Amino acid sequence: MIKAAEAMVKCLENEGVKVVFGYPGAAICPFYDELTKSDIHHVLVRREDNAGHSASGYARISGKPAVCIATSGPGATNLLTAIATAYADSIPLVCITGQVSTDQIGCDVFQEVDITGAAEPFVKYSYLIKNAAELPRVFKEAFYLAGTGRNGPVLIDVPVDIQNTLIDFDYPESIELRTYKPTVKGNTLQIKRVCEALKTSERPLICAGGGVISANAAEELRDFAEKTKIPVVSTMMGLGIFPTEHPLYMGMLGMHGVKTANEAVSKCDTMILIGARVGDRAVRSPKFLAKTTKIIHIDVDPAEIGKNIHVDIPLVGDCGNILEQLCAHVECSERAEWLAELSQIKNEVPTENETQGYVNPKMFIRKLSAKLPENTICVADVGQNQIWTCNNFQFKGGRFLTSGGMGTMGYSVPAAIGAKFASPDSEVVAICGDGSFQMQMMELATIIQEKLAVKIILMRNNRLGMVRELQTIHYSDNQTAIHIADGNPDFVALAKAYGIEAERVCTMAEAEEAIEHLCNAKGPYLLECNVWRNETTL
């Protein structure tokens, strides 16, 4: 017999977990006590939501469920935003929270909160452990649920007395979930229907979302697109699937997307949505789109099909499998005219001006990405910095991470920390604004403590720039609650106080030099770019 807390650690070991992100507290102490006896590396973050975001970065790069840990009460509620963020982007997390003692549940004791209740709307599943003997089965199920079908966060809430109970430990080899069987292969009849539809289509378009990345199907998508010569646009979550320079790639669609992609959407006669959920920022008027376009929707989650848009051909299954099936059945085709039409728009060169004394963020991102190695992991935060990155970063084969669904500010630095743990040899760059940076700057401590060469770009416009733009356009330029200049610290001095190399640049010439410094830095680096206050998002 072993302590349940030790069993929890053994469960993680059995799942091949190497790194966990967390923050301790009284109700999770038995687990932490046992964790010291394991080779699993614990990363102490500086606030619990960042444990969740770091786990998210780790999971997205490693392709496997990642673990974050918090204590009961405020520790658990701090974790909520990260859980919701992971849910919105379908990221596989196993979140472990401590809970007050079983006999005290419901008594409103110190640091008690009903976290399974609070997280219920945005977890894939959750467990409140009432019987310690269940733990091995629960952990096995949690990892399986988080990382199969449509990925998502699973929460395991473990009362402190349960952690101290003695149990027989035997990690189950198989899972018995009669109710959960995700569809993997596409229905052959539907595959045929898609191929038929493509035969008659003159202007088809693929819209690829994050589901393609979750399914690790970038290669399959490229094979399919190249065989059929169908142009590709991506959602924000789908960025990086296709190299920016690929002749079939037309950029990100939607409210903050590029002209080529949006023109392609409005002109196409057939649209293959794959691993994309037709979010409002990507497709503003799905009703209008469905009227003029034949919609083929491919997703692993049947509930996504028909939720936001009327679908002509639904196709449920794993994106990778389906693309392989489609590739095997579809005929080669040429669509020279349609591609030429789009390429012409793609090749229009935008006119951009430099404002004296400032770094042009769009030019900067293009220059930065040109210098970064091919396998760079780029993490964008939320706000103008995110859109500047989405539309100007030249993706060459690395990865792009951001909080697309929830738009959670403060995601980039902790997610970059997680990504760096998952791929220590890749260059990892977090791009954020001065607003979002201040929601996460406590994580500079984690970077230093863990000796991580995470690079940070901080776009300082002394504003919450995206809200400022919204107020300018839709609220008669009544700028309110967006001025942060008076509170902004000297970010370079702040980074240096943590022992992080940093510099500030105010012109493009300076910026170009600084990019060299950033790329050559062996340790962490913070580059603050002075950005004009009225710089536009698009």
Add this chain to the structure above:
Amino acid sequence: MKHTISILVENHAGVLSRISGLFSRRGFNIDSLAVGETDDPKVSRVTIVADGDEHTVEQLEKQLNKLIDTIKVKALEPQELLSRELQLIKINATSQQRSEILTICEIMGAKIADISATTLTLEISDTTQHLERFQELIKPYGIKEIVRTGVIAIQKGAETIKK
């Protein structure tokens, strides 16, 4: 339009809150919800009557199916279902009124479940429409209290939800 949906779920703690939470957060309107164990104690059966168009019901079925605890979801077609609801009604009844009320009960298929010097408690199990008609007939005597179970439903004939 009203839809009757039968759901088989794992009889786990928290499963009911997962189902009811799903209705509120997806903006579906529930008229009634009834739940109870089945012949297999590990499985509960939930019957929901909800309002909405075809698209809403399709979405509802998909979202319910997506819940990890859901074993089976079936929207029962109005013409192929047998539905019942149990209602207890406490009404004012003097000794002079009792026989009159008894006659109504006999015709409508209700029973006297309890009696006091000034009241009668009536029990009736039938379709929602029948219950409403009965309520209209009994109303003039003065209804003191009503309690209903919510609708439960099963398919007519040999078919079952599992098939």
